[in-house]
Amino acid sequence: MDTPDTQTPKVHVVVRSGPPRGEPVPLNDVAMLLNAKDDVAIARVPLSRGVIIRLPDGTRNGGELVEVLQRVPSAHKVALHDIAQGQAVRRYGSIIGFATQPIQVGSHVHSHNLAVGELQQDYEYGVDVHPVDFLPPEQRRTFMGYRRPDGKAGTRNYIAIISTVNCSASTVRYIQRHFGPEIMREYPNIDGVIGLTHKSGCGMRHGSSSVEQLQRVLAGMAIHPNVGAYLLVGLGCESNQVQEMIQNMELSHGRQASWKKPLFLTIQENHGISGTVEEGARMIAELLPQVNAVQREPIPISELTLALQCGGSDGWSGITANPALGYCVDELVRQGGTAVLSETPEIYGAEHLLLRRARSREIGEKFVERLRWWEHYTAINDMELDNNPAPGNKLGGLTTIYEKSLGAVAKGGSTPLNAVYRYAEQINERGLVVMDTPGYDPVSATGQVAGGSNIIVFTTGRGSCFGFKPAPSIKVATNKTTYENMRNDMDINAGVILDGTSIQEVGRQILEEVIAVASGKQSKSEAQGIGEEEFSPWILGATV
Template identity: 35%
Template sequence: MSPFEGKIIQVHPDDNVAIVVGAAGLAEGQALGDGLVATGRIPQGHKLALTAIAVDDPIIRYGEVIGTAVAAIARGEHVDEAKVRLPQAPTLGDLPLATRPAPVLEPLEGYTFEGFRNPDGSVGTRNVLGITTSVQCVAGTVDYVVGRIKRELLPRYPNVDDVVGLNHSYGCGVAINAPAAIVPIRTLKNIALNPNFGNEVMVIGLGCEKLQPSTLLDDRPVRIYENTEAADPEANVLSLQDASFQGFGEMVEGIMAMAERHLERLNRRRRETCPASELRVGMQCGGSDAFSGVTANPAVGFATDLIVRAGGSVMFSEVTEVRDAIHLLTPRAIDEEVGRALIEQMAWYDDYLSQGQADRSANPSPGNKKGGLSNVVEKALGSVVKSGSSPIVDVIGPGERLRRKGLTFAATPASDFICGTLQLAAGMNLQVFTTGRGTPYGLSMVPVLKVSTNSQLGRRWHDIIDLDAGRIATGDASIEEVGWELFQLILDVASGRQQAAADRLGIHNDLVLFNPAPVT
């Protein structure tokens, strides 16, 4: 990345466009040196032609073709989305697999955080009681009970950070036996196993739903709670339609009684020093702009490599924001099997979009375009930078759990909410979320650190953004410096020494399941 007199940034020497730096943008007639003059007003983050570009000639950013010119573009002209023709996506049949030698990354030793170690060996960054629901019908009741638990029970268990209802819109009125139904079902199963819940699985159901609570317990014994004096102290399933309950009040008291047993066990957990190798970090971006691939995402990529060097686990996701850069990723697969798994996830999603009579041009969003991103190719090239330079050791499907330490591609849609839900199911214990346009997004189950791509947003949203990476664009900090800063912030937040802004403000989004199966 080479700044051009501090007013524009040309990422790669081969680029024939650069993005504008500075909140005021460029004024018409503004000289930039070397005879380059803006031919009209160009907003911050938007592209300016460094050379004359003929019709049908390639438009190059990040050293890659992001499209072709719809019409002739003069040197110094604003290159907006209307002037860029979307190219074809890379074909999947002839991509190079595992051809890039793995970079030599020196192990990073001695870094630790204070976490909650679980019986299965995983480590949580928070100590949370998660109440799983088997069907949306019970969501209102669970929300009501969670409020009472927080007021009446939680103060008695000071080592428990929170109680959350894992509500969703699934469970009934769905084709539960359809092949694609495996995605939401395994997602719900695996969310309950997230390290931050301390292996305390508790399921509330209605009773008549298609997705029976016992299904969510997988291989765990089902212990039904009944409203009797001899209620099972190890109960993990309660159905509101159980005949032992007389009225809403008894249902609520039953849930609270069952929750208290789980709180008692969670309260015995204590933070202990754990190696950084126990980090499971999800990397995501949303409300992106043209700076995402220049500042925040490269810094996140540097932090990704640090976590991998420390022996930890990192996942990056968002199939539609990877698809057009897949040719840059398959060479990084650790072996051909992992490379083929990457291709299979791309092909599955291509087919999924086709069945819905949609295509990749539905991304980016209007806000992304206002931030200077012309199309999904440009967005993808900036998005995959979050993955750093480490080899890709595994690929998991939507809703599956992490299997290996190192860098994993966790296949998800690009939707912030669905991606976050699926990364939660994969087992992340902390998430890093980059944004250029801004979003108050957060999750109640894991800390979410938000990194701004430009300092204008960092200053304007000073109490929502956790780290400003916009300093990279202005030359006030390097990618490496911000990457190290983020790595240390991850350790501090994972240890409970520092609180993510979203948690401090109590901003938390709902879970949103990815359900590609039919609804009946």
């Protein structure tokens, strides 16, 4: 079984126009070798033809010189030895694909000569599980949050208007417009009145698993700790019946309902759109003083549930931002908190690393079952899991889904995998957990937040502008070019790792930003008002 080697050997380079000459300089000035088993190095700067790479002692072909045969863009891969057609190619010490043609030493390795193939995975469950060194409760950090009557903790305080079907989406927006800045200034403890609309709710079989999943998402947003009160708005004749949803999701029962009553309206029973808007605005206005009465207070960061996201990934994602976020996750877990790794198609090919950390074989097998489901799901929908990486990912240096996944799982740190959840299920296990979601960021984050995540950290190489209400989203750039180009959108620059700053230092910076944003600091996306249109429930099955 291949597992990444944590030691990064030193590689040296000489730049020349003729035979090798001159004093070697560290390869980290121009490229990086991530693992002694690797067949490729990663270009840190664009490599021109004629660059000479000296392989270090202790690695395959150590001491030999590799001449770059063609231009290799930054964050892309260069072959360190001849690779035969069909041969496995490794990065991070694990297989990222198979050569589709003979690859000569010094060649650019990318989509033209590398593709996925069948991995012979011999899964080992729980062999890398190590006990977490938990901090005593009295030593744990705190954030300034909202302690809810049901015991949960919020990082924001919104009122949500939620459409049960797309037919009521415009009505939701009309109600929302009644509560602009001039009114909300009188309620400083409320972050806003948000409208959560979507493109589903009908055209599906009544009582089906598709309806049940949508109800799980909408109910999860209604009971979310960042939502102080909510109003459900339906049409009246849709497959997703509002009163059935309230009953099925038990919104009118238990401790949650004692302080957050399920309010609802249907357009057909309230004299059309205008009557529903008038009544909806009246109901929200009555909620404002109640929701505004809550105050922030110190709460242990063990009450944070951190959604882990990556989008617009590049060749640096698995080297800078994702490992730094993984360090942050390890520290949050050590303090009793929870982190949610998702985007199942972007774990495909790297699942063996997670399974080695599964707390039990049952947990590991539950995740493998999800992977087998995805293989079937993509096949019947005329797709394939290697539909990922996207064009932007490939421009950034990522070639196959295996390569992308190996970098993506670094977000999950190193602690045991404690649970596997279906999409939008309520998260009740602490530590590192997995939620099964698509790789598409808005759909994935919607499931994570509906499951209870109260803050998001989102790594990006190409430059995603993602925000998500009601959970604030912190963006971490993988490289300084993206950070400088999009300073109004990026919260943290993990590209400094390429200049020598440690992964641990950037990881600590991410944790400090998580605590600050959880305490009320606006993230860059929040400051620009981004986050409502990204609400996107996963639509399963056919629309009829």
